[in-house]
Amino acid sequence: MSFLAPNATASPTPSNASSTGQKRKRPAPAASIHSNLGNGGGPHLSEGAAQLKAQVHFAVTRLKSTDKAVSFQDLIDYLSISDPGFQERLRYALPRHDQIEFNPKGFNGAGSYRFRPKHNVRSGEDLKAYFQKQKVSLGLNAKELKEGWPGAWDAINELDKKGDLLVIRNKKENTPKYVWQNDPTLSAKIDAKFCDQWHTIALPANPDELRSKLEAAGLKPTSAPREGLTGPKVKERKKKAARKSGRQTNTHMAGILRDYSHKRK
Structure with missing residues (x-):
């Protein structure tokens, strides 16, 4: 159209999803911290994550049994882990456990592990x-x-x-x-x-x-009845006040009308 500016933005074209009636696929959720724990921070859960979780649990039990700091090699020997790849995954997971206190300067920079109570x-x-x-x-x-x-x-x-x-x-x-x-x-x-x-x-x-x-000694035993305690008090019902007569409005005829209020029952 000639009345539009030459640099005007073009109108968006409809997507294929709207024309075909198919729903758009939502992106997959990001991996959680617990899933990253199994493979050194990767985006997917590794096959040995359950085994890694079990070994971390055994390591925590080992740290509970002593009040001294333990080296990583000591934990590896206790857990009998010989696979270098699994050792590295365990080295990544242990410092991130909330019950393990890791000191990177311990054992001359090799790192020490201790239970955090x-x-x-x-x-x-x-x-x-x-x-x-x-x-x-x-x-x-x-x-x-x-x-x-x-x-x-x-x-x-x-x-x-x-x-x-x-x-x-x-x-x-x-x-x-x-x-x-x-x-x-x-x-x-x-x-x-x-x-x-x-x-x-x-x-x-x-x-x-x-x-x-x-x-006889002038002492009051605890089993003696308490003074001043009587039976339950009965609440007295309040008498209803007599209903007052309505307000007199014909005051201008007070001298003509007779008062028969004394004859009311």
Whole structure:
């Protein structure tokens, strides 16, 4: 058309998909981080990803068994992996695991691996320092402490004997369950003579006899009825107010009309 500018943009041509009625194919979703873990960051999931995941799990179990850093060669020997290609995939996967702490400078630059626990506590001194930093006294799960600290229970038992910890134990195994910080200075020591005298006092076997002795000594037993307690109070119903008569509007005829309000029932 002559009225259009010479440099005007041409109108878009219809696509083949719109003319044929076929739906366009959507692009494939990008590969996730977990799929890249199996093949060193490739776009597709490798065939040995399940095997790699299992070996990473065994490596984490190995790191849990020690509180020291471990070299990559130590993990390879423990897992009995001889395939160089699989070793490289494992070397890529281990530092990216959320329960593995990797230090690239460890073992003279070869890299070291260590289990990353939920609480960074690996000794009795670390445990006491952790509690001292708390603003609110909160307990710790002893099982969580043992994950990154294999000798946790022995150290907890030792600190419990010293009075540095308050420990709740499992009934069957008598193993630590939860631990809190304890202040030994708040523990009051009782004289042994007083304890012996306390245990020599025998309580009456009959509850009625015990109650009579307490009353004779001027003490109120806990089984005595409470004073001032009566039966349930019954709420009094409010009387309805008498209904008022309607507003008188014919005030201009007050002198003519008679008042018969006294004859209402």
